[in-house]
Amino acid sequence: MALKAVVLYNFQAEPGNNELSVREGETVTVIDQAVGGGWIAAQNSSGQSGLVPEGYLLIGSGEGGTSRSESRPCVSNPEASYPGAAEDDNSEWDDDWDDQSVSSYHGNGHTEEEGGTSGRIAHGPSVKISMNKFPFSKGPNPEVFLLAKPLANSRDRLPVYQGEVGPVWLYPTTPLDCIIADPKKESKLYGLKSFIEYQITPNTTNRHVTHRYKHFDWLYERLLEKFGPLLPIPSLPDKQVTGRFDEDFIRMRMERLQAWMTRMCRHPVVSQSEVFQLFLTYKDEREWKAGKRKAEKDELVGPMMFSLIEPEAPELEVVQV
Structure with missing residues (x-):
């Protein structure tokens, strides 16, 4: 039986990021939980699929396996918006720049309008998260550090020690x-x-x-x-x-x-x-x-x-x- 999840908060998809707009209380089908970076691939009742923040979903098994009465985290500022610095990965940096490939998760190509969700929905809070380059953002967005998992086996460690004037x-x-x-x-x-x-x-x-x-x-x-x-x-x-x-x-x-x-x-x-x-x-x-x-x-x-x-x-x- 397909894995179902209940949406806890409104989420407005960013155009071009393969995200899925969802509404609070909506039930979606989980397609892939192993996408990484704090995201889950899901499909709504209209057949549209895309990425939804993992923390916005309450996952249960089957049609009746998810309870809306379960406790859920609070959003201190429902109208908060975290805009990211837009970046075009296909723009050429120089005349001899010939690498225009973009590595990302590809959904089914549905647009933001097809999701049927707008920022004017009044029945629940809406939080907009911008992730410019999946799964890590190119802009200094704090939610990237909070949602994404640190890369393992990195050799670029930054050691800090306690000097006479403090940490250096x-x-x-x-x-x-x-x-x-x-x-x-x-x-x-x-x-x-x-x-x-x-x-x-x-x-x-x-x-x-x-x-x-x-x-x-x-x-x-x-x-x-x-x-x-x-x-x-x-x-x-x-x-x-x-x-x-x-x-x-x-x-x-x-x-x-x-x-x-x-x-x-x-x-x-x-x-x-x-x-x-x-x-x-x-x-x-x-x-x-x-x-x-x-x-x-x-x-x-x-x-x-x-x-x-x-x-x-x-x-x-x-x-x-």
């Missing part, structure tokens, strides 16, 4: 530094596009890599996406449309980029991250493109970074052991 990050044994120099005007598409390219030389390899300002902007977006809720990421120097190839402007921008990179190199967490190391040490264009794809698909971003923090364990007395 674990610093690397060899401080990272880099030098930005030798800006050159380059072009592509037979001269249709021109840009300034900089040489960046880290002290770990003493081998320079080249980057455009657009690459710095990409790195900033990745760091903000990954560490935004956890660390303050300073902004890059502003973009400029006119006068980009003026010598004074190029020199001034290079000095500001140097200051930004020096600050990032000195941070014990950012400097050791995989995406930052890729930016400084990639060996060829193939490794750079593969690293960009991997960074774009990183699931350990935003609130999920809190699950990686490992505080120093306090010493226990013998009697406690």
